[in-house]
Amino acid sequence: MPEIVSREARLSLLERMLLMRRFEEAVIHAAAKHKYIGRNHLYIGHEGTGAAVMAQLKPGDLAHTTHRNHGHIVGRGADPGRALAEIMGREGGLCGGRGGTWHMTDTSVGFQSTSAMVGGSIGLATGGGFACKQLGQGNVSVALFGDGVLDEGISYEAFNFASQYSLPILFMCENNEKPGRRETSMLAADRLLDIPKALKIHTMTVDGGDVEAVHAAVGEALARIRKDQVPVFIESQIEAWPGSHQHKPEFTTGETDISMAWDTGKITGPHADWIRQEPILRYVRKLLAEKAAAQADIEALDKKVQAKMAKARDFAEASPFPQAEGAILGAFA
Amino acid sequence: MPSEKMLTVKDAILEALFEEMARDDRVCIIGEDVGVAGGVFGQTKGLFEKFGEARVVDTPISEPAIFGMTVGAAMAGLRPVVEVMFGDFITLVMDQLVNQAAKIHYMSAGGYTVPLVLRTAVGVGGNLGPQHSQSFHAWVAHVPGLKVVMPQSPADAKGLMKAAIRDNNPVVFIEDRTTYNVKGPIPDGDVIVPLGKANVVREGRDVTIVAVSRMVQIATKAADILAGEGIAVEIVDPRCIVPLDRETILASVRKTSRALVLDAGHLDYGITGEIAAIISEQAFDYLDAPVARLAAPNVLIPCNTALEPLIVPNEQQIAQKIREMLNA
Amino acid sequence: MTEKTFAQAMFDALSISMEQDPTISVFGASSFVLGRGLPPADEKAFIAKYTTRLLDPPVSENVLASVGVGSATAGLRPFINFGTSSFAFEAHNQIVNEAGNARYMSGGQLKVPLVYHMFHGIRGIGGAQHSQSPQSMYANCPGLEVVLPATPADAKGLMRTAIRSDNPTLFITHTKLLATKGEVPDGDYAIPFAKGEVKRAGKDVTIVAMSLMVLEALKAADQLKALGIDAEVVDPRTVVPFDAKVVIDSVKKTGRLVILEEASLVCSVASEIAAIVAEQAFEALKGPIIRVGRPHVPMPYSPSLEAFCTPDAAKLVDAVRKLLKK
Numbered sequence: 001m002p003e004i005v006s007r008e009a010r011l012s013l014l015e016r017m018l019l020m021r022r023f024e025e026a027v028i029h030a031a032a033k034h035k036y037i038g039r040n041h042l043y044i045g046h047e048g049t050g051a052a053v054m055a056q057l058k059p060g061d062l063a064h065t066t067h068r069n070h071g072h073i074v075g076r077g078a079d080p081g082r083a084l085a086e087i088m089g090r091e092g093g094l095c096g097g098r099g100g101t102w103h104m105t106d107t108s109v110g111f112q113s114t115s116a117m118v119g120g121s122i123g124l125a126t127g128g129g130f131a132c133k134q135l136g137q138g139n140v141s142v143a144l145f146g147d148g149v150l151d152e153g154i155s156y157e158a159f160n161f162a163s164q165y166s167l168p169i170l171f172m173c174e175n176n177e178k179p180g181r182r183e184t185s186m187l188a189a190d191r192l193l194d195i196p197k198a199l200k201i202h203t204m205t206v207d208g209g210d211v212e213a214v215h216a217a218v219g220e221a222l223a224r225i226r227k228d229q230v231p232v233f234i235e236s237q238i239e240a241w242p243g244s245h246q247h248k249p250e251f252t253t254g255e256t257d258i259s260m261a262w263d264t265g266k267i268t269g270p271h272a273d274w275i276r277q278e279p280i281l282r283y284v285r286k287l288l289a290e291k292a293a294a295q296a297d298i299e300a301l302d303k304k305v306q307a308k309m310a311k312a313r314d315f316a317e318a319s320p321f322p323q324a325e326g327a328i329l330g331a332f333a
Numbered sequence: 334m335p336s337e338k339m340l341t342v343k344d345a346i347l348e349a350l351f352e353e354m355a356r357d358d359r360v361c362i363i364g365e366d367v368g369v370a371g372g373v374f375g376q377t378k379g380l381f382e383k384f385g386e387a388r389v390v391d392t393p394i395s396e397p398a399i400f401g402m403t404v405g406a407a408m409a410g411l412r413p414v415v416e417v418m419f420g421d422f423i424t425l426v427m428d429q430l431v432n433q434a435a436k437i438h439y440m441s442a443g444g445y446t447v448p449l450v451l452r453t454a455v456g457v458g459g460n461l462g463p464q465h466s467q468s469f470h471a472w473v474a475h476v477p478g479l480k481v482v483m484p485q486s487p488a489d490a491k492g493l494m495k496a497a498i499r500d501n502n503p504v505v506f507i508e509d510r511t512t513y514n515v516k517g518p519i520p521d522g523d524v525i526v527p528l529g530k531a532n533v534v535r536e537g538r539d540v541t542i543v544a545v546s547r548m549v550q551i552a553t554k555a556a557d558i559l560a561g562e563g564i565a566v567e568i569v570d571p572r573c574i575v576p577l578d579r580e581t582i583l584a585s586v587r588k589t590s591r592a593l594v595l596d597a598g599h600l601d602y603g604i605t606g607e608i609a610a611i612i613s614e615q616a617f618d619y620l621d622a623p624v625a626r627l628a629a630p631n632v633l634i635p636c637n638t639a640l641e642p643l644i645v646p647n648e649q650q651i652a653q654k655i656r657e658m659l660n661a
Numbered sequence: 662m663t664e665k666t667f668a669q670a671m672f673d674a675l676s677i678s679m680e681q682d683p684t685i686s687v688f689g690a691s692s693f694v695l696g697r698g699l700p701p702a703d704e705k706a707f708i709a710k711y712t713t714r715l716l717d718p719p720v721s722e723n724v725l726a727s728v729g730v731g732s733a734t735a736g737l738r739p740f741i742n743f744g745t746s747s748f749a750f751e752a753h754n755q756i757v758n759e760a761g762n763a764r765y766m767s768g769g770q771l772k773v774p775l776v777y778h779m780f781h782g783i784r785g786i787g788g789a790q791h792s793q794s795p796q797s798m799y800a801n802c803p804g805l806e807v808v809l810p811a812t813p814a815d816a817k818g819l820m821r822t823a824i825r826s827d828n829p830t831l832f833i834t835h836t837k838l839l840a841t842k843g844e845v846p847d848g849d850y851a852i853p854f855a856k857g858e859v860k861r862a863g864k865d866v867t868i869v870a871m872s873l874m875v876l877e878a879l880k881a882a883d884q885l886k887a888l889g890i891d892a893e894v895v896d897p898r899t900v901v902p903f904d905a906k907v908v909i910d911s912v913k914k915t916g917r918l919v920i921l922e923e924a925s926l927v928c929s930v931a932s933e934i935a936a937i938v939a940e941q942a943f944e945a946l947k948g949p950i951i952r953v954g955r956p957h958v959p960m961p962y963s964p965s966l967e968a969f970c971t972p973d974a975a976k977l978v979d980a981v982r983k984l985l986k987k
Contacts, residue, residue: 062735089460089637095768100462100636105767112734113771116464117421117758118394123724124759127731127739134686134713134737141735151393154755157724164719186393321639328630328643330765331803332902333772333827397751427753436789436959463762471928472798477957575927601901602800602933607926610935614949623943626936631803633765 004212007292011301013055013211014287017047017280018305020071021256023080026313027070028251030088040087040101043071044253045241048279049174050075052214053142056222060137062110064125065144067102068174069114072144078106080308081315092319098330119152121145122171126158129167133229140168140225147175150187150195159199162231169231170221171196174208176240196233208236209279212286239278242271253278258302261285262295337520343376343513345487346452349494350377350414352523354384357412360498361388363403364416373418374454374513396425400451404434404503407449412498420455420507421467434503435478446501450494456510456547457597457629457644462636466644468598470545473505474575474607480504480528481575483546487517489572492526500528509547509597529576533585537565540591540655543582543608544568548595548646555651564655574604582608583616590621591658597645600628622658627651663847668697668839670813674820675740676707677849679714682738685824688725689742690715693778697839726752726777730759730829733775738824746779746833747790760829761804772827776820782873782923783971784836789959792967794924797933799831800900806830806854807900811875813843815898818852825851835873835923854899857907863893866981867911869934870921871896878921880974885981892981900930908934909942916947917984921977922954929954953980 004010024042031040043050046068054075057063065072070087074080078094086093087101094106102116112128115121125143132139149155150173162169173192189195193203202224206217214236221232243252253271260266260275261284267275275281287293340348354360362368362380368391371378381389392399396417403415417423423430430451437445455468474481480502484490490508497504534549535556544552549570556566569585571577586592592612594605605626612624627646634644665673672694679685687693695704708715718725722743729741743749749756756777763771781794800807806828810816816834823830860875861882870878875896882892895911897904912918918938922931931952939950955970 064731089639093768095766095770097637097640098633098635098768099766100460102462102464103636103762103766105770107767107770112731113759113763113767115759116462117425117754120464120727120759123727123755124731124734126724127728127733128735129731130686130728131732131735131737134684134732135735141731148394151395153395153397154723154727157719157721158727160719161721161724161728165716186391322637324640324643327635327637327640328632330769331632331761332806333764333769421758422754424754424757428747428750431750431793432747432790439959439961440789463766464758467757467802469757469798469801471801475795475797475925475928477925477927477959577927599801599803601803602797602928602930604928606933606936607928609939610932610950610952613935613939614951617946617949620943623940624936625940633762633803636766 004215010287010292013051013215014283015301015305016051016055016075017211017283018302019080019308020047020050020075021280022305022309023074023084024070025255026084026309027087030084034088041068042241042244043068044243045278046071046174046208046238048211049172049208049214049236049238052211052218053144053172055215056218057142060110060139062112062128062132062139062141063144064112064121064128065114066121066146067114067116068146069104073104073106073111076111077109078111081312084312084316085319088316089321090316090319091322092315097322119149119154122149122158123154125169126162126167129162129169130165132168138226140170140222142170142172144172144174147173147177147192150192156195159196159201163199163201166229167231168225168229170225171231171233173233173235174238175235176238192235193233201231201233203233205235205237208238209277209282211279211283239274242274256280258284258298262288337518339516340487340519341514341516342487342490343374345491345519346494346508347376347378349491350380353495353498354380354388359410359412361390361411361413363390363392363399363413365392365394365418367391367416374510396422397429400426401429401433403449404429404447407447408437408445412448414450414452414498417451417453419465420453420469421464423453423469431476435476438502439478447503448501450497450504450506452506452508454508454510457634457641458511460636460638460641463633466634468507470507470574470598471603474604478503479575480573482506482528482573484572485509485512485546485549485570487515488519489526491519492524493528493572496525496528512547512550515550526572528573529578531569531571531578531581533567533581534570535566535568537567539565539589540593540658541585541589542566542568542593542595544570544595545574545604547597551646551648552595552651554648558648558652559655564659566655579611582612586612586616587619590619593625593627593654593658595646595651596628598629599631600626601631603628622661625654625658627654662844664842665813665845666698666839667813667816667841668694669699670817670845671820672699673845674817678821678824679711684736685738685740686714686716687740687742688716688718689744691717692744693742722748722751723755726755727759729775729777730755730763730773733773734763734771738774740776740778740824743777743779745791746781746793746795749777749779757802761802765804773829774827776823776830776832778832778834780836781833782835782837783960783967786962786964786967787960788962792960796833796900797924797928797930800930804829805901808832809871809900810834810898811872811896813841813845815852817845818850819898821849821851822854837873855902855904857895857897857904859893859907859911860896861894863891865891865915866917866919866985867915868892868894868919868921868977869897869908870894871898871930872923874921874923874972877974878977881977884974884978888982888987890981890985890987905937905941908938912938912942913945916945919951919953919977919980919984921972922952923972924954925957926952926954927957948984951980951984953977
């Protein structure tokens with residue numbers, strides 16, 4: 001079941017990844033254009049993980065994610081125009097401009113919340129898993145989080161809780177830490193997996209740059225979670241995007257040129273190594289090599305996504321800022 | 334010959350850290366990204382290079398453990414300055430702060446002291462949203478055993494940081510990010526600003542403004558506007574909210590008979606209520622008008638630059654409030 | 662009406678709610694009202710009936726608070742008991758940054774219908790860590806409702822409202838109240854939030870108190886009566902949302918206000934009430950607003966030291982006499 005065979009499914013997965021990528025590029029352009037001073041944590045380079053997860057969630061499943069959430073929410077099917085409007089603080093945003101880049105919610109697709117507190121999503125998703133079990137509708141809860149979350153004490157408590165109560169939760173860790181480089185997280189354990197494993201949670205590890213590998217792992221995990229009502233932990237190893245900085249993303253790798261997949265001579269510059277292995281180009285190369293698609297198919301797909309994003313951008317740009325007086329409304333139901 | 338130099342609030346605090354670390358080997362810096370990275374706002378820049386990794390300690394993202402460890406280190410003889418990156422993250426260390434740091438000296442009848450400084454950055458601005466813009470200074474003030482410092486000028490920030498490091502109690506040092514680039518003169522030498530001593534930053538006869546932290550700067554703008562209308566505003570900067578210099582505040586209100594209390598934190602159950610309650614209780618017979626308050630409304634802080642201006646009172650609102658108080 | 666203890670009244674509200682709504686689960690049930698003098702048969706039947714909905718989770722306040730938020734936004738109505746309020750400090754981040762913020766951040770898409778229950782107050786040799794009254798700290802965070810009942814009837818009525826509320830509600834009760842008795846309405850009974858009550862009418866001075874302090878205020882009012890002072894006792898019952906009107910109306914009548922507060926006074930609920938009244942009823946005041954609370958020190962353990970620090974009827978009587986110069 002986890003294996004993707006149909007051509008349509010493979011192209012659909014690629015389309016999801018492209019949407020995530022083109023969305024983030026639109027965010028960078030919007031940030032530059034509007035001298036936007038919020039802090040964005042972009043999803044570029046993570047698409048292989050998010051797309052594989054979001055493609056396999058069913059209606060009714062719940063997602064809780066982190067500050068690096070843009071790819072997750074559009075990957076889950078939220079309207080990209082409304083998502084972009086939210087990031088730009090506009091009235092037409094998913095949360096009416098109250099949440100912004102860090103706090104996006106779209107209940108219509110089960111996208112519960114994105115917390116900017118390190119470890120926020122993991123506890124909430126445990127609650128989501130508890131609700132799924134109590135409500136008995138066969139839904140699962142997913143937490144997407146970075147490796148830094150395992151520094152926080154709540155991760156231990158959440159794993160213990162989920163394991164004790166056999167809750168249907170996918171703990172999806174997007175590990176973008178370079179081995180040996182202690183930039184964001186510092187864990188004394190050799191492997192992230194050792195922590196959930198000690199609490200009797202089934203663990204898997206996967207190459208986050210290979211979307212079909214992630215898809216297979218997530219498929220297997222979700223089947224197990226739904227069938228046995230247990231949590232599963234997956235570590236997806238991701239090569240961090242060189243533009244990802246603590247405060248403001250920089251467009252270091254330029255706009256994605258899909259033709260680099262077949263015209264590798266175009267890949268140059270200081271970040272050539274990253275570009276060569278990034279998940280979208282890598283997947284395109286695979287699809288071409290296996291004759292699942294032709295160059296023209298890929299170009300057409302990218303065009304379709306870009307057209308969708310152009311519409312999204314127009315919507316967001318046209319959406320006004322909220323009436324300032326509205327700021328004081330909405331704390332209570 | 335005055336040789337006063339000009340520094341920003343951020344650099345003034347950094348200078349205090351350099352001087353105190355050079356003066357006392359027991360002073361160390363602990364926190365996330367305080368070492369190699371030099372702080373997310375550059376607020377610890379250069380300390381790692383000068384004092385090394387033994388005294389400038391980068392930690393995992395484990396606030397409760399970091400803070401618990403700092404309390405233990407302080408009890409054992411160090412004088413750590415621990416950084417909690419954003420004021421909102423104080424929520425993560427509440428247990429260690431409230432149940433340990435604040436109580437150990439009292440519970441051990443003075444057997445232990447906890448000489449630590451918890452420094453943290455707060456402030457509304459820059460679209461950081463409801464989890465990175467909150468200021469919960471009223472909570473820490475409510476907890477017996479903690480001192481709470483809220484500087485706004487560079488000279489005060491430096492002198493208060495030095496005093497906080499030399500104090501034998503846990504001191505919560507709350508810096509408003511929006512003041513970080515405010516420049517001002519720094520006196521030469523080892524100048525300490527004692528904790529618990531307010532500063533009358535502007536004298537006036539008509540009305541007293543008690544303004545906490547950055548609100549002093551906004552109040553000053555309001556006072557300039559009102560000066561043009563013949564209204565003389567006195568501004569009192571408490572500098573510390575615990576211990577609070579009640580005498581300076583009350584002396585000013587006894588002189589002017591009117592008081593407005595300003596804060597960038599939430600109005601409800603915040604520091605303005607406390608100061609207003611003190612004035613209403615202890616200067617009741619001097620008051621010609623009710624004690625007024627302006628602070629952030631009881632709402633979350635939106636992640637939106639269009640909505641943020643609604644949160645912190647501005648100089649126009651302050652000036653208008655004072656006109657109303659004088660006409661009442 | 663039936664005479665019941667405070668604990669029984671809370672149990673009543675909880676069991677009626679659970680009967681009506683299958684989405685309510687109780688975390689930390691055994692330290693909440695169970696084992697606190699309920700009729701053993703009732704307790705046994707309750708436990709047998711709700712085996713899957715009564716949970717005693719690991720000692721993990723941090724994730725427990727978060728599980729509350731996550732399951733509430735997913736459609737449940739969790740009831741989470743932290744036990745002593747000092748333990749809730751371990752979950753402060755989740756309560757403030759997740760529960761309190763979720764609805765607003767989502768532009769109203771999410772609702773967080775959960776109750777956090779905790780015991781506050783000076784319970785007798787609880788020492789510095791287990792005698793705390795953190796209500797004003799929660800009240801200072803927008804998005805959280807804060808309830809402080811004083812009588813069995815109020816406990817039942819407010820608990821029903823707390824469980825039905827679509828907002829995160831902190832239901833803060835005093836350990837010393839659990840065994841107190843009072844007449845409690847039978848059947849389903851709810852009291853709306855932001856509706857204070859005059860617990861005793863009087864004309865000379867208004868005393869505002871909440872939770873256990875209401876009982877002390879009523880005691881003080883009896884003693885003051887003997888001295889010829891007719892005190893009115895007002896209980897706002899909920900801190901957020903707050904019924905300022907019931908307090909201000911009373912002060913307009915009496916012209917004097919004394920607030921009895923169990924917490925340290927600095928940035929307390931009493932301070933906020935004093936500031937509100939000082940601003941909104943300035944003309945009515947015939948004297949300064951007086952706050953009586955615990956001194957600003959951690960609570961000492963020794964009974965003699967503890968008694969010195971505990972706000973009570975005697976300290977309140979002194980303050981009122983001083984204010985009225987009687």
